[in-house]
Amino acid sequence: MRSLFRASVAGLALASVAGTAAIAAESLQDVMKRRSLTEKDLVNAAKTYTPTGKRDEFIVFSSGGQSGQVIVYGVPSMRILKYIGVFTPEPWQGYGFDEESKKVLEQGKVDGREIRWGDSHHPAITETNGEVDGEYLFINDKSAPRIAVISLKDFETQQIVVNPIMQSEHGGAFVTPNSEYVIEAAQYPGVLGRGYAPLSEFNEKFRGAVTYWKFDRARGRIVPEQSFSIELPPYSQDLSDAGKLASDGYSFTNSFCAERYVGGIERGRPPFEAGCSQADVDYLHVINWKKAEQVYKAGKVTMINDHPVIMMKTAIEEGLVALVAEPKSPHGVDVSPDGKFIVVGGKLDTQASVYSFEKIKTAMDAKKFVSKDPYGIPIIDIKDALHKQVPLGLGPLHSQYDSKPCIVYTSLYVDSQVVKWDYCEGKVLDKVSVHYNIGHLVAMEGESTKPKGKYLIALNKLAIDRFNPVGPLHPQNHQLIDISGDKMELVYDMPVPLGEPHYATAISADKLKPLVRYAYGTDSRTGMAHPQAVRPGSEKIVREPGKVTVMMTAIRSHFTPEIVEVEEGDQVNFVVTNSERAEDETHGFAVSTYNVNLSIEPGKTATASFKADKPGVFSYYCTEFCSALHLEMTGFLVVKPKGLATASADDSVKAGQTYTRTDFDKQYKTCTDTQVVIDSVVGYIVSTNFKDFKDVVALVEDATDQLNFAKDARTKADEAAKKQDWQNATLWAGQWWQYQVKAADIGLRAKTYLEQNGAKISKK
Numbered sequence: 001m002r003s004l005f006r007a008s009v010a011g012l013a014l015a016s017v018a019g020t021a022a023i024a025a026e027s028l029q030d031v032m033k034r035r036s037l038t039e040k041d042l043v044n045a046a047k048t049y050t051p052t053g054k055r056d057e058f059i060v061f062s063s064g065g066q067s068g069q070v071i072v073y074g075v076p077s078m079r080i081l082k083y084i085g086v087f088t089p090e091p092w093q094g095y096g097f098d099e100e101s102k103k104v105l106e107q108g109k110v111d112g113r114e115i116r117w118g119d120s121h122h123p124a125i126t127e128t129n130g131e132v133d134g135e136y137l138f139i140n141d142k143s144a145p146r147i148a149v150i151s152l153k154d155f156e157t158q159q160i161v162v163n164p165i166m167q168s169e170h171g172g173a174f175v176t177p178n179s180e181y182v183i184e185a186a187q188y189p190g191v192l193g194r195g196y197a198p199l200s201e202f203n204e205k206f207r208g209a210v211t212y213w214k215f216d217r218a219r220g221r222i223v224p225e226q227s228f229s230i231e232l233p234p235y236s237q238d239l240s241d242a243g244k245l246a247s248d249g250y251s252f253t254n255s256f257c258a259e260r261y262v263g264g265i266e267r268g269r270p271p272f273e274a275g276c277s278q279a280d281v282d283y284l285h286v287i288n289w290k291k292a293e294q295v296y297k298a299g300k301v302t303m304i305n306d307h308p309v310i311m312m313k314t315a316i317e318e319g320l321v322a323l324v325a326e327p328k329s330p331h332g333v334d335v336s337p338d339g340k341f342i343v344v345g346g347k348l349d350t351q352a353s354v355y356s357f358e359k360i361k362t363a364m365d366a367k368k369f370v371s372k373d374p375y376g377i378p379i380i381d382i383k384d385a386l387h388k389q390v391p392l393g394l395g396p397l398h399s400q401y402d403s404k405p406c407i408v409y410t411s412l413y414v415d416s417q418v419v420k421w422d423y424c425e426g427k428v429l430d431k432v433s434v435h436y437n438i439g440h441l442v443a444m445e446g447e448s449t450k451p452k453g454k455y456l457i458a459l460n461k462l463a464i465d466r467f468n469p470v471g472p473l474h475p476q477n478h479q480l481i482d483i484s485g486d487k488m489e490l491v492y493d494m495p496v497p498l499g500e501p502h503y504a505t506a507i508s509a510d511k512l513k514p515l516v517r518y519a520y521g522t523d524s525r526t527g528m529a530h531p532q533a534v535r536p537g538s539e540k541i542v543r544e545p546g547k548v549t550v551m552m553t554a555i556r557s558h559f560t561p562e563i564v565e566v567e568e569g570d571q572v573n574f575v576v577t578n579s580e581r582a583e584d585e586t587h588g589f590a591v592s593t594y595n596v597n598l599s600i601e602p603g604k605t606a607t608a609s610f611k612a613d614k615p616g617v618f619s620y621y622c623t624e625f626c627s628a629l630h631l632e633m634t635g636f637l638v639v640k641p642k643g644l645a646t647a648s649a650d651d652s653v654k655a656g657q658t659y660t661r662t663d664f665d666k667q668y669k670t671c672t673d674t675q676v677v678i679d680s681v682v683g684y685i686v687s688t689n690f691k692d693f694k695d696v697v698a699l700v701e702d703a704t705d706q707l708n709f710a711k712d713a714r715t716k717a718d719e720a721a722k723k724q725d726w727q728n729a730t731l732w733a734g735q736w737w738q739y740q741v742k743a744a745d746i747g748l749r750a751k752t753y754l755e756q757n758g759a760k761i762s763k764k
């Protein structure tokens with residue numbers, strides 16, 4: 001009967017495609033007409049459309065710009081999956097609201113000053129042999145020279161390090177091929193250590209630098225005690241990249257104001273923009289970091305703010321650094337997958353310069369230099385370093401590599417285009433217009449030794465007319481480009497409504513292995529067991545003079561305890577552990593008017609700490625709609641006025657409804673009826689091959705937990721009934737039913753999953 005009904009519906013849909021009366025769903029042609037879509041639009045739609053339940057092939061980590069966050073989205077669907085709080089508090093994740101994450105943000109204080117935003121620019125994923133491996137993500141903050149470490153096990157920020165010597169930075173975060181170091185290059189020159197010197201002494205006292213932050217992969221932390229820097233001239237260092245394969249052991253850093261201009265428009269001098277674009281060339285800094293590491297380990301350093309710095313004089317003596325001229329106002333520097341070439345774009349140039357690492361190394365080894373800069377750093381003649389210069393268009397900035405050999409994509413800021421070209425032969429192959437003024441671009445694993453090709457995303461600086469207007473501040477525009485064929489095809493515009501993404505980095509989704517739940521009682525910010533995590537049944541309230549610590553659990557749909565009494569002025573710590581094991585069963589914890597919100601994923605322990613400075617009765621509640629009785633997941637924080645006697649423990653019993661034997665019997669019957677439904681669902685599940693479905697196995701485990709809780713509650717109801725305590729008997733029977741409802745909810749989800757995924761009935 002049912003299948004007959006389906007067949008007739010399908011027949012109707014087919015008929016309408018053929019052009020007869022459209023009774024059922026609209027046909028493709030109808031939709032095209034109604035929405036004025038072309039055939040090409042449909043092809044593009046098909047390239048990005050991701051049917052419900054299907055997932056993306058690649059995951060992009062994009063800088064969140066001024067939001068100080070990271071944006072995570074899928075490719076090709078361009079669906080945003082997460083914003084990760086990094087330099088900025090993010091309440092949904094409890095970031096900056098729970099004590100554990102506050103400690104991470106605290107690490108980001110610069111010279112004692114709390115900074116609650118970041119100008120995040122360049123994310124970088126950990127690499128193994130130059131291939132992105134998906135274990136950790138780094139991102140820099142330009143405004144305050146900082147680097148953050150994000151674990152890709154849970155997509156949470158776990159560490160922020162502050163550069164001890166720089167004023168600002170831009171050339172971070174870039175990793176060496178085995179993530180030995182995270183590279184961070186300064187931007188605007190300053191006195192190293194963030195000290196003072198008059199601008200008249202700019203040439204002598206101001207400096208740039210590159211820092212090599214040691215990364216301890218096993219601990220997942222940057223180790224400041226094993227990190228070092230190299231002093232550089234005050235040239236406004238810019239982007240950087242690490243050498244790989246052929247150029248492993250070297251790093252490359254651009255610069256853009258080798259003129260060392262200091263501005264002064266108000267003093268009648270021309271502005272910075274004139275003074276910094278006067279010379280025809282700036283410098284690419286070539287640094288032998290492996291050798292620098294030896295020099296640092298040999299102790300040939302000067303300590304600035306307790307941080308070892310290889311001074312320029314030493315760097316020159318040891319042959320660690322050389323300069324190569326770059327055309328006017330360079331910007332991006334991108335090493336090819338084999339490490340043999342370095343592509344540099346010039347903002348005020350029309351061509352990209354392709355440097356040969358082999359030539360650079362030959363000149364460095366042979367000490368073949370044309371001159372020295374004012375600080376004595378040797379300069380390699382550009383002719384001795386160039387492979388080719390290729391006219392691309394106006395304002396070439398950044399480059400990303402394809403999986404096909406010799407193919408590179410470069411952003412053209414002024415032309416608002418992406419150009420596809422061959423850097424081996426120096427030929428332009430294709431151009432596509434983007435909207436508008438593209439900055440960075442990202443190809444899939446396009447900065448690694450094994451780029452994956454397929455897609456490219458243009459990170460445009462201006463959106464102008466692309467989206468529905470939302471006021472003078474426009475969303476950013478990320479445009480997806482299909483690069484699988486000879487011609488690039490622009491297929492999708494995605495508005496980014498969070499901040500200006502500078503760079504983004506992409507990884508094959510199957511390389512990421514995030515957690516479903518934490519080991520019970522984990523402090524997610526340290527990855528360690530939380531010392532105050534408790535299991536259900538061991539919850540407690542610990543009172544010390546002036547301080548109350550509540551070790552609490554959260555599970556669908558209640559907190560334990562539910563009534564917490566403290567005295568005005570007490571420091572209150574709620575240490576909440578989510579005792580769920582089920583996937584996606586996050587609980588929140590907010591205390592009304594106390595600026596508290598936690599996000600507690602299964603297994604996590606997080607702490608809300610505040611001074612109960614105002615007497616009153618405040619509700620705390622779960623902020624994630626976790627179950628049918630989510631609204632009931634609440635409790636009272638009773639802050640009694642100072643000096644008032646403690647209310648008697650069973651005071652609360654006087655509140656609310658009174659229950660009788662009739663109420664109990666009614667509730668009991670509901671429970672036994674519900675059990676019949678549950679038994680039938682369980683019967684269906686166990687009759688199938690459900691064990692072949694990992695997701696269902698997890699659901700069954702969760703449902704079994706709930707049924708065990710139900711059994712406990714039933715026992716309590718029975719015991720109270722035996723004593724004719726109809727009040728508690730009725731309430732415990734109600735709780736029994738709550739657990740049954742949860743078990744049924746999970747069971748039905750499992751049943752639907754099995755039906756939709758073709759489970760076989762194996763048993764009778």
Ligand code: RUQ
Nearest residue numbers: 121439440502503
């Ligand atoms: S950049 S302005 Cu990466 Cu082109 Cu920061």
Ligand code: CUA
Nearest residue numbers: 622624626630
């Ligand atoms: Cu837990 Cu809502």
